[in-house]
Amino acid sequence: MKRYVLFISALFIIAALMVSCGGSQKAAVANSDMETIADPFQDLTDMANQIIQAGGVAAVGQGQSSRMDLAKKKAVTDAQGQLAEIFNLKVNKLKKNFQEEIGSADDSEINEAFSTVTKTLTSQILRGAVTKKVKYMRDKSTGKYTAAAVVVIEPNVLNKSILDEMKTKRPKLYERFRASKAYEELKNEMKDYEKQQNQGY
Template sequence: MKKALFFIESILTAVLFAGCASTPDTPEQHSIENAREHKSLFDDFQKQSAKIVESGGIAAVGIAESRSLEIALSKAKMNARRELAQMLETKIESLQKSFTEETGLAADAEILSQFSSTAKSITSQQIRGSAAKELKYEAGSETITACALMELNPKIILDQFEKEEQLYTRFRASKAYEELDKEIKEYEAYKKEQQGLFSAQ
């Protein structure tokens, strides 16, 4: 009798272990795994973006999900461009504040208007429709997650200022110009370094 009970217990134990081994991943487990993959992808692009910004450039990352790869990539680029435009606007506002505080032109409506038009011109001419520096995507069980990295050379701000002769003449004599010029040189040095690393590979 004891042998029979032991035999039955052994069979039940084996069945339980087999059931545990063959239990499929739950939706929650899939979600956790997908989230880790997406975070890794996003973090990689964020590190690249931070490096570009630290080197004087302007960069932003966009992320999007869709069942369609084409739509996911398109939305990711759109989100990155939106973020890039906001960063550019903040950058120009910072230059404007520094410039007007130094020159005492904070109440000059024409100067303020020229700064504003510079931001709008760059957004419409340089950012809208621009190509991504890098695109990546990962396919999940149901959707595709795409990431886009967008990058701008800060020199485009100076190039746009040059079109506003009155503004550019005054701006060139300010510390704000020196700050921007320094960032441009740092960014160009960074790009040369990156090109050198790429050529060496």
């Protein structure tokens, strides 16, 4: 009787081990269905990030169409929409730095001036945006093209537009701004970007 009990117990243990191993195998099979896919446009994203770090404004847009030219047009339009948002963030950051430096966070003149800069320049700046690079992928089964485009507003264009707008509309505030560290940062951005471009980035 004792041997019979031991035999039954052994069967239960073996069965449990088989179920456990079988479960692991199923999990392994499920995991094998997962595939890591590299971003085909990562190099464009890296390019945009380098331009942003140098003080410019850049974005990567994507578009899809059965025609290559329309896919590019959609990608550029997508990137321009992102550029408008990034430009607004840049102007707001510039305003904040200027306000903190002169200790006048509630200065209505500063708020109004930078708000005017944003409204006036957004459309003008986008018209001056440059398409730096475009890549295409084609789906063989559908014949459709996917395009990705890096669209850039270079620091010299961007910052000069901001300064010119402020100088024209708010000359007194412009003189205060020229004496600030925020102004020096803009000038340095333009120099750094020019140096980067000369080095072939």
